[in-house]
Amino acid sequence: xxxxxxxxxxxxxxxxxxxxxxxxxxxxxxxxxxxxxxxxxxxxxxxxxxxxxxxxxxxxxxxxxxxxxxxxxxxxxxxxxxxxxxxxxxxxxxxxxxxxxxxxxxxxxxxxxxxxxxxxxxxxxxxxxxxxxxxxxxxxxxxxx
Amino acid sequence: xxxxxxxxxxxxxxxxxxxxxxxxxxxxxxxxxxxxxxxxxxxxxxxxxxxxxxxxxxxxxxxxxxxxxxxxxxxxxxxxxxxxxxxxxxxxxxxxxxxxxxxxxxxxxxxxxxxxx
Numbered sequence: 001x002x003x004x005x006x007x008x009x010x011x012x013x014x015x016x017x018x019x020x021x022x023x024x025x026x027x028x029x030x031x032x033x034x035x036x037x038x039x040x041x042x043x044x045x046x047x048x049x050x051x052x053x054x055x056x057x058x059x060x061x062x063x064x065x066x067x068x069x070x071x072x073x074x075x076x077x078x079x080x081x082x083x084x085x086x087x088x089x090x091x092x093x094x095x096x097x098x099x100x101x102x103x104x105x106x107x108x109x110x111x112x113x114x115x116x117x118x119x120x121x122x123x124x125x126x127x128x129x130x131x132x133x134x135x136x137x138x139x140x141x142x143x144x145x
Numbered sequence: 146x147x148x149x150x151x152x153x154x155x156x157x158x159x160x161x162x163x164x165x166x167x168x169x170x171x172x173x174x175x176x177x178x179x180x181x182x183x184x185x186x187x188x189x190x191x192x193x194x195x196x197x198x199x200x201x202x203x204x205x206x207x208x209x210x211x212x213x214x215x216x217x218x219x220x221x222x223x224x225x226x227x228x229x230x231x232x233x234x235x236x237x238x239x240x241x242x243x244x245x246x247x248x249x250x251x252x253x254x255x256x257x258x259x260x261x262x
Contacts, residue, residue: 021225045210052208056180056201109197109205111188114181117193120186131177 002036004143005073015058015065015082023059024068033038037039037071040145046122047076047142053115054080054138060105061085062135069140075143086132093130094120094128146171146256148213148236151192154213154250155240160227163213163236171212173259176248180205187211191259194247198222203229217244255261 011033013026031048039047041048051067062084070077087093093100094116101111120126125141148169158160163169174192177183180201189210195202196229198220206214212236213236222230222246223240230237240247 020199020201023201024208027208028204045189045208048208052204053181053184108179108199109178109195109202112179112181114179114185118181118185 001057002031003039003073005037005071007072007130009033009037009071011069013067015055015062015067015080016081017059017061017063017065018082019059024052027055030069033069034071034076039076043076043142043144047078050119050122050142051078051080051141053118054078054140056110057115058082058084060101060110065135075141078140079137080139081135081137083135086134087128087130087136088132090128090130104111146251148238150186150254151213151215151251151256153239154254155238155242155247157215157238157240159237160216160221160237161230161235163234166236169213171238171256174256176244176260179246183209188260189207192251192256193213194244194251196220196244198226200229202226203233203235206235207233213238214225215240215247217242219259239260 027048033046062082065082068079096117097113099111099113105111123140124143127139130136149166163206171192172190175187190212193214195233196217215238219241
């Protein structure tokens, strides 16, 4: 059932690389927003898991990044762009278990190579572009039932 | 299984106490130190058994819909982690047992895996 939303509701969060203390705040705020709008719980879970993984990737790998979301009556679109090292081989990075994370990241419970597969799994549309030395952009769309 | 039963089996101390320790029902559990595994595989309303005490474990639990967290080997999270768990109303326990034993004790008592639950 489409939600009763006129036009588009959108928002932006700035993400700071290396800041593990506040990591996940953007995703939890988005979760709250979707709850307020009355979005189905399963959709909220998928959207926030995908967003959280993307947010953690920026915190882990990049100097900084932006997260934009757009909610319409039919779907939510999440776009994340970072100023990070970029991904050399996207096909490899999409494989479950492949990771380039350093040990300190793994010790915090991240960097197991499940982030990108998890984003894709929870999205109806998943796009990733990356330029080595410049950064990575991810776009995810989750349709409402 | 109620959280109070879990507390008893694991001889756990309660770090963040829920309003309804007696009645809070946990359907399943997962043991993991990899947060993406929690997000990728496990179902909502489960118990997370982990050796990690950093603040992003609480964020992961919130996003994954985890109902309560048990820290193994008597590990205790720092003040900020406890504070966030309190705000998010996620109960925290700490057990002296290691992850293997804690998981085994709960499994033996009938609490099953949350994988594909």
